[in-house]
Amino acid sequence: xxxxxxxxxxxxxxxxxxxxxxxxxxxxxxxxxxxxxxxxxxxxxxxxxxxxxxxxxxxxxxxxxxxxxxxxxxxxxxxxxxxxxxxxxxxxxxxxxxxxxxxxxxxxxxxxxxxxxxxxxxxxxxxxxxxxxxxxxxxxxxxxxxxxxxxxxxxxxxxxxxxxxxxxxxxxxxxxxxxxxxxxxxxxxxxxxxxxxxxxxxxxxxxxxxxxxxxxxxxxxxxxxxxxxxxxxxxxxxxxxxxxxxxxxxxxxxxxxxxxxxxxxxxxxxxxxxxxxxxxxxxxxxxxxxxxxxxxxxxxxxxxx
Numbered sequence: 001x002x003x004x005x006x007x008x009x010x011x012x013x014x015x016x017x018x019x020x021x022x023x024x025x026x027x028x029x030x031x032x033x034x035x036x037x038x039x040x041x042x043x044x045x046x047x048x049x050x051x052x053x054x055x056x057x058x059x060x061x062x063x064x065x066x067x068x069x070x071x072x073x074x075x076x077x078x079x080x081x082x083x084x085x086x087x088x089x090x091x092x093x094x095x096x097x098x099x100x101x102x103x104x105x106x107x108x109x110x111x112x113x114x115x116x117x118x119x120x121x122x123x124x125x126x127x128x129x130x131x132x133x134x135x136x137x138x139x140x141x142x143x144x145x146x147x148x149x150x151x152x153x154x155x156x157x158x159x160x161x162x163x164x165x166x167x168x169x170x171x172x173x174x175x176x177x178x179x180x181x182x183x184x185x186x187x188x189x190x191x192x193x194x195x196x197x198x199x200x201x202x203x204x205x206x207x208x209x210x211x212x213x214x215x216x217x218x219x220x221x222x223x224x225x226x227x228x229x230x231x232x233x234x235x236x237x238x239x240x241x242x243x244x245x246x247x248x249x250x251x252x253x254x255x256x257x258x259x260x261x262x263x264x265x266x267x268x269x270x271x272x273x274x275x276x277x278x279x280x281x282x283x284x285x286x287x288x289x290x291x292x293x294x295x296x297x298x299x300x301x302x303x304x305x
Contacts, residue, residue: 030070086223103247105249106285111136119264123272127275137160141186157187170205180197180212195216197220224249231263234258242278
């Protein structure tokens with residue numbers, strides 16, 4: 001796939017070291033210091049800095065295993081960080097908008113679906129709400145008419161990978177790039193270039209940063225989810241969201257088909273309850289690009305006019 005000219009989507013220095021790099025440096029320096037305490041216990045008391053070594057020994061840092069503790073902590077952070085993209089540990093990830101304005105944005109993952117997306121669009125039209133749809137490329141390629149309907153109603157599109165492989169972040173960088181580009185191709189067939197990528201299940205990894213930079217994209221997460229497990233757990237969805245909502249939140253929902261078609265009306269009712277509940281709380285529902293203050297997609301044909 002030929003990569004189009006990349007727009008400047010950066011909101012700051014793009015080559016700033018991520019927290020993971022600083023954590024590595026900190027672990028390295030702290031381990032060296034603890035190792036010094038350990039080895040100094042066998043050195044002459046006249047050795048330079050022996051007084052510092054004795055101070056470290058007094059606090060229990062005289063054994064060699066102590067020097068391994070920072071690395072153990074670093075490894076634990078590396079295992080946990082993919083599941084908490086809001087930590088920004090591996091790469092910048094947008095998880096919410098400004099907290100000082102009483103507004104939020106709705107986003108829907110895993111579509112489009114012929115059984116659910118049209119009904120959802122009608123519901124959003126009824127309440128005059130605009131949302132962001134992070135689509136799966138393989139589904140988007142089968143239903144370009146649904147992408148056209150989403151755009152025609154003023155909603156926004158984002159990239160959610162080609163096949164929604166929940167283990168995508170365990171794959172190689174080449175595979176990760178192919179998944180993002182594959183979805184990008186499906187979107188481009190509808191005249192859209194997505195700038196925002198949301199990884200499957202919201203999980204990130206260290207390789208994602210360089211891949212997104214190469215493609216001129218940025219990572220978008222979420223700050224509130226209903227725990228619907230991809231529309232497998234619909235009952236109580238609105239209550240779970242409304243009791244945790246805060247200004248600036250990006251709300252994660254899904255427009256994939258529930259386990260059975262009989263659950264579609266219940267799902268629509270829960271989504272409507274989210275919308276009406278937010279309005280009762282005087283919370284404004286806005287487009288994701290308006291919430292973030294940056295575009296999440298561009299339409300090249302319009303851009304060229």
